[in-house]
Structure formats: structure tokens, C-alpha cells
Amino acid sequence: MTEEQAEDFVALALAGIDREYPNKPGAVLTGAGELKTPRQMHPVFFGHFDWHSSVHGHWMLVRLVRLFPEAGFSDRVREMLDSRLSAGGLRAEADYFLEPENRSFERMYGWAWALRLALELANWNDVQAQDWSQRFKPLEETLVRLATDYLPKMDWPVRCGFHPESAFPLAQMLDYARGVGDRELDELLIERSLRFYGEDRNYPTRYEPSGNDFFSPGLNEADLMRRVLDRDRFERWLEGFLPRLGEEEAGNLLNPVKISDPSDGHLIHLAGLNLSRSWAMKGIASALSCDDPRVSVLERSAAAHEAAGLAFVRTGHYEGEHWLASFAVYLLGKSGR
Structure with a gap:
């Protein structure tokens, strides 16, 4: 950046x-008295x-x-x-x-x-x-x-491409717990993550994206699991989860999405999807061995997604401009890595 x-x-x-x-x-609202600005x-x-x-x-x-x-x-x-x-x-x-x-x-x-x-505040020596x-x-x-x-x-994960999705917050909370030394929260998050996603195999990549996604639930899941598992276990888990990734076969996940109307508050979510896919792929690649063929696949796709997402951070429409810069900074500032 x-x-x-x-x-x-x-x-x-x-x-x-x-x-x-x-x-x-x-x-x-529980009553008329609850109406506030x-x-x-x-x-x-x-x-x-x-x-x-x-x-x-x-x-x-x-x-x-x-x-x-x-x-x-x-x-x-x-x-x-x-x-x-x-x-x-x-x-x-x-x-x-x-x-x-x-x-x-x-x-x-x-x-x-x-x-x-x-x-961010706790770790800043200022x-x-x-x-x-x-x-x-x-x-x-x-x-x-x-x-x-x-x-x-919470007995089940939420697998969607927008706010209720559960892999992204679990990953963020795990970063927080480790960054501030909260071992109890760390252990709880690892236990939940393994329970929700540890046995996942053959992720159905052809079902992504949905029409107003700003997350890839599949890539978010993998970006979480690279925090949970050591390198050897994660590489094996990823092989089962996206078995043909090294051959550049991952459904629609590797191709940036197009945004047909940046003034539409839901359609502009897809610009955020390009950005969040990019940071997830970079995070996943960072957890693999340098000679793993999946690294180059992920890095090429991440670069294409990054360019596609950054093109829509500033459009003149508040529907995207009120939030997309934060996604861009998370990506370019290497947060979570």
C-alpha cells in the first residue's frame, strides 16, 4: 500500500x-420509547x-x-x-x-x-x-x-457469503485472542472451528458465488483453518477440502466476479468479495510450503481479485464507499497475516 x-x-x-x-x-424496538436517532x-x-x-x-x-x-x-x-x-x-x-x-x-x-x-490498539506501541x-x-x-x-x-456454522457467516469472525476472534493472550478464548475458538470445519471435504465450489456475497464461505473457512492447524495438518486438510486446487480447478473461486451496478447496495457486495477472496487466498498461500504448487495458483488468482476489487473502492456511490476502503486496507495492510 x-x-x-x-x-x-x-x-x-x-x-x-x-x-x-x-x-x-x-x-x-420494544416500544415507542425506544425510537432514537x-x-x-x-x-x-x-x-x-x-x-x-x-x-x-x-x-x-x-x-x-x-x-x-x-x-x-x-x-x-x-x-x-x-x-x-x-x-x-x-x-x-x-x-x-x-x-x-x-x-x-x-x-x-x-x-x-x-x-x-x-x-490493533492493544498491539500498537504508541x-x-x-x-x-x-x-x-x-x-x-x-x-x-x-x-x-x-x-x-452455537451447534452449527453459518455458511453464507455475508454478515452472518461464521468462519470470518472466528478467524478474527482467534487473532484477537492470541494477540492479547486470552488462552481461554483461544481454546474455545479452536474447539469450535475443529467441530464445525475439521472434517469438511470436497467443498462444492460450483455453488459460489451467490448474488450479493462479499465473502467466500469456502475460502473464509480455509483461511480460518490455516490458523487452527499446523502446516502439515493444514496441507492435508486443504487437499481434502479443495482436492484439485493445485491443478487450478476450483469452480468459480479462482475467477474475479463482475459488478454490474456499483450504485446497488447489494450488487456492490461483489467488489468486497473480490477483495476478501484475495486476502483469504494470500493467507492460505502463506500457510503452505514454498514449493507447494497451490501457492502459485492462489497468488495469481489473489492478484487478479485484488485488481478487480480495488477498481471499485471509489465509485462516487455511498453504497460501496462507506465500507470498501476498509476491506482494501485489510488486504493491502496484510492484516490477519
């Missing part, structure tokens, strides 16, 4: 950070159309300042983050989840991005970032408690 690209991504993030409308709140419900994460997009928009800004500390945008972004990541606001965000009807709010996609943000990390603790600890309560009850 170049500093010029980073500046463009920062501009997209700042354009949506305080944009309260249009907004998709996703709240469960997005800012009243979420004093920190009210912009970017929805809560999870606001969360990963904040994560993106943290990540970019961490990667480019001397960039021209750094001081301006730091000032904005210091104001937005307030102790009171983050306490209110945590308290929102304590209401019974809100315990499943943003489960688990939004939780995963919030814990990715918590990890005085100001450590202050933000401490302010973030109430929300971080609340989401960890919700996850550790929910995961043992």
Missing part, C-alpha cells in the same frame, strides 16, 4: 465517519451507514496511522480519533449490549471487527493508542463475554 492510496482511503473514511444518514440501525443509540459508531461499517471505518483509520505515522493525514486523524474514542462514548456502546434484546446485536460480524480494532485501548476496554470486555457465552451454544 502506498501513502497515496492510504490518503485516498482516509478521505473515504472521514467522509462517512460523521455521516449519520442514510443509516441502517438494526435495532430491536443513530447518534443517540451509538455515540461513537453512528456513521458509515451501519454499526459494523463504522467500527471497521475507525479500525481502518487506526491501521493507516499506525502504518504511515509520518503521513500528512496522521495528526488530523489522531485528533479525530481522540475525540471520537471517548471513555464515555465507548462505555455507552458497551452498555447498549447489556439490554436483553441487544445481546445478539451485530453477532458475530460486528463483534469481530470491534475485537480487530481492540487488537502512548496515545494505549490510552485509546484503555478507553475501549468496556466494549472489548463486553463483547468477549458475549462471545464466550454464545459460542458453546
Whole structure:
């Protein structure tokens, strides 16, 4: 990622950070008295159309300042983050989840991005970032408690290409648990991952993608399992899961998808699919032996997907511009690897 690209991504993030409308709140209302504006419900994460997009928009800004500390945008972004990541606001965000009807709010996609943000702050050797990390603790600890309560009850994985999908959040939470040294959460996530996916074989690649996917459930699964298994076990697991990958036979998974209308909020998901496929393939390749023939297959396809996805990060349409830059930064900034 170049500093010029980073500046463009920062501009997209700042354009949506305080944009309260249009907004998709996703709240469960128990009565007329529960009607509130997005800012009243979420004093920190009210912009970017929805809560999870606001969360990963904040994560993106943290990540970019961490990667480019001397960039021209750094001081301006730091000032904005210091104001937005307030102790009171983050306490209110945590308290929102304590209401019974809100315990499943943003489960688990939004939780995963919030814990990715918590990890980014915790691992940044920067005085100001450590202050933000401490302010973030109430929300971080609340989401960890919700996850550790929910995961043992989750009997089946969710295999789709958008928010409810379970392999992506499991992978993000695993990165978080290892990054902060939470062994209990780490062990729970490994147990769930092995139970859900450990015996999967002959993944039906011809069934992907669906029409509004921004994830490949198959590639997300493999990107999770390379975190769970050691190299030898993962290479054997992948051989059973995608048995002809080394021969460049993986259904539609290796071919970037086209976006017919970037102004359509669902169709633009496919631009995110190109980006997330790319980072998943790069992650999978990184876990294989250097001489494994699947590495070159994955790297060529990842490069094609990356180019196709980056072409639609900035289109002039808020439907994609409120979130796609975060996916681009996750990919180009090598997050998760």
C-alpha cells in the first residue's frame, strides 16, 4: 500500500465517519420509547451507514496511522480519533449490549471487527493508542463475554457469503485472542472451528458465488483453518477440502466476479468479495510450503481479485464507499497475516 492510496482511503473514511444518514440501525424496538436517532443509540459508531461499517471505518483509520505515522493525514486523524474514542462514548456502546434484546446485536460480524480494532490498539506501541485501548476496554470486555457465552451454544456454522457467516469472525476472534493472550478464548475458538470445519471435504465450489456475497464461505473457512492447524495438518486438510486446487480447478473461486451496478447496495457486495477472496487466498498461500504448487495458483488468482476489487473502492456511490476502503486496507495492510 502506498501513502497515496492510504490518503485516498482516509478521505473515504472521514467522509462517512460523521455521516449519520442514510443509516441502517438494526435495532430491536420494544416500544415507542425506544425510537432514537443513530447518534443517540451509538455515540461513537453512528456513521458509515451501519454499526459494523463504522467500527471497521475507525479500525481502518487506526491501521493507516499506525502504518504511515509520518503521513500528512496522521495528526488530523489522531485528533479525530481522540475525540471520537471517548471513555464515555465507548462505555455507552458497551452498555447498549447489556439490554436483553441487544445481546445478539451485530453477532458475530460486528463483534469481530470491534475485537480487530481492540487488537490493533492493544498491539500498537504508541502512548496515545494505549490510552485509546484503555478507553475501549468496556466494549472489548463486553463483547468477549458475549462471545464466550454464545459460542458453546452455537451447534452449527453459518455458511453464507455475508454478515452472518461464521468462519470470518472466528478467524478474527482467534487473532484477537492470541494477540492479547486470552488462552481461554483461544481454546474455545479452536474447539469450535475443529467441530464445525475439521472434517469438511470436497467443498462444492460450483455453488459460489451467490448474488450479493462479499465473502467466500469456502475460502473464509480455509483461511480460518490455516490458523487452527499446523502446516502439515493444514496441507492435508486443504487437499481434502479443495482436492484439485493445485491443478487450478476450483469452480468459480479462482475467477474475479463482475459488478454490474456499483450504485446497488447489494450488487456492490461483489467488489468486497473480490477483495476478501484475495486476502483469504494470500493467507492460505502463506500457510503452505514454498514449493507447494497451490501457492502459485492462489497468488495469481489473489492478484487478479485484488485488481478487480480495488477498481471499485471509489465509485462516487455511498453504497460501496462507506465500507470498501476498509476491506482494501485489510488486504493491502496484510492484516490477519
